[in-house]
Amino acid sequence: MKKLFLYIMTATLLLSGCNSNQDKQTQNDMNNEVIETIMARRSIRAYKPQAVEREIMNQIVKCGINAPNGMNAQPWEVRIVDNPEFIDGCTKIFVERMKQDPRGAKMVEDPSFKNMFRNAPTVVFIAIGDSRFAQIDCGLMAQNMMLAAKSLGIGSIALGSPVDFFKSEEAAEYYNKLEFPENYTLALVLGFGYPDESPDAKPRDESKIRWIE
Ligand SMILES: Cc1cc2nc3c(=O)[nH]c(=O)nc-3n(C[C@H](O)[C@H](O)[C@H](O)COP(=O)(O)O)c2cc1C
Known part of the structure; x- marks a missing residue:
């Protein structure tokens, strides 16, 4: 027993x-590495001065255009800019505009302010065409790029705020340099660069997720 x-x-x-x-x-x-990369990605707003190597940016953007997209319409046009003359030139106009309201002035007069792309030295502009899912496709593409960047040790940020500015008359000179086709409209701007900060994750509300039986 x-x-x-x-x-x-x-x-x-x-x-x-x-x-x-x-x-x-x-x-x-x-x-696995993919999950770790997703969970570790954060929006970066402080960068080292050097632009991301063009070869690396090409890989990041290729990851972008490999995102799923409605009916494989690929309704996007992508422009990459790392020319400091472009970045500083449009930032100069942006600063003048921001100075006109107290909140904007506070932002551009902050000693950490380097440029209008949250200080990123490499900028990707995404314009979308007239396709049913174009905005969703743009978001999926952007996230592919930001995750690819993170996996290569490169920080990123999605930026909605420059979109209206680039569509304004003041910024026309710079918008025209992007050479988007006429029937395309700027939808999102992404900043990339080597991070000079490592912010904590912002809280996520898990109660938004529910299983339905
Ligand atoms: C469509 C979109 C537009 C955004 N626009 C801005 C912006 O204009 N300025 C900014 O500082 N951050 C911007 N962000 C970044 C968000 O503030 C950030 O993703 C959010 O606070 C969550 O933080 P995390 O990315 O570090 O997880 C934007 C993000 C998205 C997806």
Whole structure:
């Protein structure tokens, strides 16, 4: 009887050990590089001065255009700018505009302010054409680029605020330099560069996720 009891106890312990090993295995499987990259990405607003190497940017943007997109319409046009004359030139006009309201003035007079793209030295402009899912496609493309960048040690930020500015008359000179086709409209701007900060994750509200039975 004692032997039987010992046998059952040993078997139970072995089985529970097996389960926890399985749990650990599952956890390890779910902690792959892609998931780590997604969870570690943050918007970066402080960058080292050097632009991202063009070869690396080409790879990042290729990851962008490999995003899923409605009916494979690829309704986007992408422009990459790392020319400081372009970045500083449009920033100069932006600064004048910002100085006209107190909140804007505070932003551009901050000693950490380097340029209007949240200080990023490399900028990607995405314009979209007239396609049913173009805005969604643009978002998916942008996230592919930002995750690819993160996986290569490069920081990024999505920027909605420069969009209206670039469509304004004041910025026309710079908008025209982007040479978007006439029926395309600027939808999103992305900044890239080597990070000079490592901000904490902003809280996410997990109650937004529900299983429905
Ligand atoms: C469509 C879009 C537009 C954004 N526009 C701006 C912007 O104009 N300026 C800015 O500082 N951040 C901008 N962000 C970054 C968000 O503030 C940021 O993603 C959000 O606070 C979550 O923080 P995280 O990216 O670090 O996780 C934008 C993000 C998205 C997706």
